[in-house]
Amino acid sequence: MSKTNPGRFFEDYTVGQVIRHAVPRTVAEGERALYHALYPARHALYSSDDFAADCGLEGSPLDDLIAFHIVFGKTVPDISLNAVANLGYADGRWLRPVYAGDTLRSESEVIGLKQNSNGKSGVVWVRTRGINQVGETVLEYVRWVMVRKRDVDAAAPDTVIPDLPKAVAATDLVVPESLNFSEYDTELAGEPHLWGDYQIGEKIDHVDGVTIEEAEHMLATRLWQNTAKVHFDATNRDDGKRLIYGGHVISMARALSFNGLANAQMIVALNGGAHANPCFAGDTVRAWSEVLDKAETAAPGVGALRLRLVATKGDSSDFPLKAEDGKYLPQVLLDLDYWALMPM
Structure with a gap:
């Protein structure tokens, strides 16, 4: 029996299926340093503890996209290892800042399936959540991926296409509880x-x-x-x-x-x-x-x-x-x- 993982194929997904992704990861200041080395990232809130504290936060969070990449990366072996293409994103929200020392894991629910007309692949919609060490959701989003079939003769599933909003409503945006830009320093x-x-x-x-x-x-x-x-x-x-x-x-x-x-x-x-x-x-x-x-x-x-x-x-x-x-x-x-x- 093979112990290696070939990844999931289109026929391995069912609507309502929940996948808990390996491997939890504790993030540290090293992620920030590498991120800022890889990209010309220099937004002040993510660069300075003092600047962040003056904006009401406990310190400088890790860049929002660090959290996104870590949460996304966890999903790849289960969702997109056999993908033809990553097609899109929707309905994503950052719900709380991530700080050095937090541990993140990912969990996805299959919310839609549609086999392509060629019978060789299909589109899978998943809602992914990034969860921290105390069970709080820090990030959630929907993405859809075109995934190959293992067996082109496998029966097509019932088509389910999720109804997704064109945009997150402004009233649904989550602002960190203590964030305060009243004394914001534009010069810095x-x-x-x-x-x-x-x-x-x-x-x-x-x-x-x-x-x-x-x-x-x-x-x-x-x-x-x-x-x-x-x-x-x-x-x-x-x-x-x-x-x-x-x-x-x-x-x-x-x-x-x-x-x-x-x-x-x-x-x-x-x-x-x-x-x-x-x-x-x-x-x-x-x-x-x-x-x-x-x-x-x-x-x-x-x-x-x-x-x-x-x-x-x-x-x-x-x-x-x-x-x-x-x-x-x-x-x-x-x-x-x-x-x-x-x-x-």
């Missing part, structure tokens, strides 16, 4: 632009770019314990290339967005996202953002911006997104819709 944060300075429909070219290197993206993917074969094994694709983990592009674009959105401190919701085109080593990633919505919160001095973050290969100054036929332009890597907290 790096930019003077506050919530009131941004207008719905405004677009921001983040100007800077970073060329992706093989060593960096593989280090990052190992850091998050993501075991997907396409990121490491050059023989897994016909073109002989290692596919860049989509989360690596998300973090790179988020870090690049500091130039123009330095005060968009905390990500609190993931409304939707698409990895529009594959990214490979040698591609130069740039980013632009569009303000989609604004909302006030009950927290002192804290507002929320809904932002579209677009990562591109090459020039982003003309805000490339979609062609006339509605399909993403070939230079677009990522289209991400999220809510962030910003001082008012």
